[in-house]
Amino acid sequence: xxxxxxxxxxxxxxxxxxxxxxxxxxxxxxxxxxxxxxxxxxxxxxxxxxxxxxxxxxxxxxxxxxxxxxxxxxxxxxxxxxxxxxxxxxxxxxxxxxxxxxxxxxxxxxxxxxxxxxxxxxxxxxxxxxxxxxxxxxxxxxxxxxxxxxxxxxxxxxxxxxxxxxxxxxxxxxxxxxxxxxxxxxxxxxxxxxxxxxxxxxxxxxxxxxxxxxxxxxxxxxxxxxxxxxxx
Amino acid sequence: xxxxxxxxxxxxxxxxxxxxxxxxxxxxxxxxxxxxxxxxxxxxxxxxxxxxxxxxxxxxxxxxxxxxxxxxxxxxxxxxxxxxxxxxxxxxxxxxxxxxxxxxxxxxxxxxxxx
Numbered sequence: 067x068x069x070x071x072x073x074x075x076x077x078x079x080x081x082x083x084x085x086x087x088x089x090x091x092x093x094x095x096x097x098x099x100x101x102x103x104x105x106x107x108x109x110x111x112x113x114x115x116x117x118x119x120x121x122x123x124x125x126x127x128x129x130x131x132x133x134x135x136x137x138x139x140x141x142x143x144x145x146x147x148x149x150x151x152x153x154x155x156x157x158x159x160x161x162x163x164x165x166x167x168x169x170x171x172x173x174x175x176x177x178x179x180x181x182x183x184x185x186x187x188x189x190x191x192x193x194x195x196x197x198x199x200x201x202x203x204x205x206x207x208x209x210x211x212x213x214x215x216x217x218x219x220x221x222x223x224x225x226x227x228x229x230x231x232x233x234x235x236x237x238x239x240x241x242x243x244x245x246x247x248x249x250x251x252x253x254x255x256x257x258x259x260x261x262x263x264x265x266x267x268x269x270x271x272x273x274x275x276x277x278x279x280x281x282x283x284x285x286x287x288x289x290x291x292x293x294x295x296x297x298x
Numbered sequence: 299x300x301x302x303x304x305x306x307x308x309x310x311x312x313x314x315x316x317x318x319x320x321x322x323x324x325x326x327x328x329x330x331x332x333x334x335x336x337x338x339x340x341x342x343x344x345x346x347x348x349x350x351x352x353x354x355x356x357x358x359x360x361x362x363x364x365x366x367x368x369x370x371x372x373x374x375x376x377x378x379x380x381x382x383x384x385x386x387x388x389x390x391x392x393x394x395x396x397x398x399x400x401x402x403x404x405x406x407x408x409x410x411x412x413x
Contacts, residue, residue, distance in 0.1 A: 260379075
């Protein structure tokens with residue numbers, strides 16, 4: 067099987083290049099793309115990429131695979147055709163080969179205050195939540211911050227310093243809708259500029275690529291509806 | 299973040315709501331005008347003047363021209379902040395955009411009330 071992989075070492079290379087590698091995969095067997103990359107690293111020890119849990123939970127190995135963002139560890143090579151083109155996630159600075167600098171992504175995540183804020187007196191034991199209120203967090207809390215969605219979003223490519231991006235906004239809604247959080251209004255007010263939330267143009271690349279099957283566009287729509295109810 | 303100074307509304311929500319309301323106005327106007335054009339037996343000068351001579355239709359038309367201008371202002375402002383990175387060029391583009399939006403409204407009013 068043929069792999070074309072993006073190679074770039076800023077310390078020695080003037081510009082990035084695509085390099086081809088052959089890997090023999092036994093007839094009738096199937097492996098994940100991450101396993102293929104690990105096997106290729108045996109041939110070419112300088113090949114760099116991130117991985118950790120190797121089962122789609124940690125979100126370390128988000129890559130651009132045949133033009134579409136996804137997690138290498140849960141993408142079977144059998145689904146990828148004869149030639150596999152692997153690039154780093156688009157829109158972020160490349161540190162080396164397939165490793166990108168996630169700082170811009172994390173900075174946007176930090177902006178939405180990704181933790182519960184409750185200004186009421188703490189109860190003796192714990193803040194309880196009804197099963198109905200807990201259900202509202204389904205489809206939101208599962209985000210693993212792999213950045214597949216945000217780096218596939220053209221609005222994030224053009225304004226990575228100002229637009230929160232689909233992942234951050236999905237997380238923002240996770241705390242806005244949480245019945246135990248008392249900062250709903252200020253969270254909504256924080257997003258009321260021309261960029262943070264409203265730069266979403268409904269392109270929906272985020273929904274297309276999310277390895278966990280989440281829907282950031284829908285969460286963004288819910289945030290807008292809540293804002294509108296307060297703003298009218 | 300510094301507030302956007304050349305956008306139509308003062309907040310993202312403001313622009314977003316105006317964008318949607320103006321879209322509805324434009325849709326209604328286009329449907330009404332299309333219905334008039336396709337249902338008329340012959341589009342004579344008298345038929346056009348009969349339509350545009352009525353005060354309510356002049357107002358409806360002027361509101362639609364304003365809606366188009368505001369819609370374009372918001373949309374083109376977004377495009378300029380996405381794609382035009384040099385500040386100087388962006389400022390000139392946005393200034394021309396805003397001036398032409400106002401010019402079209404005034405020009406449209408003049409044409410409508412000359413009928």
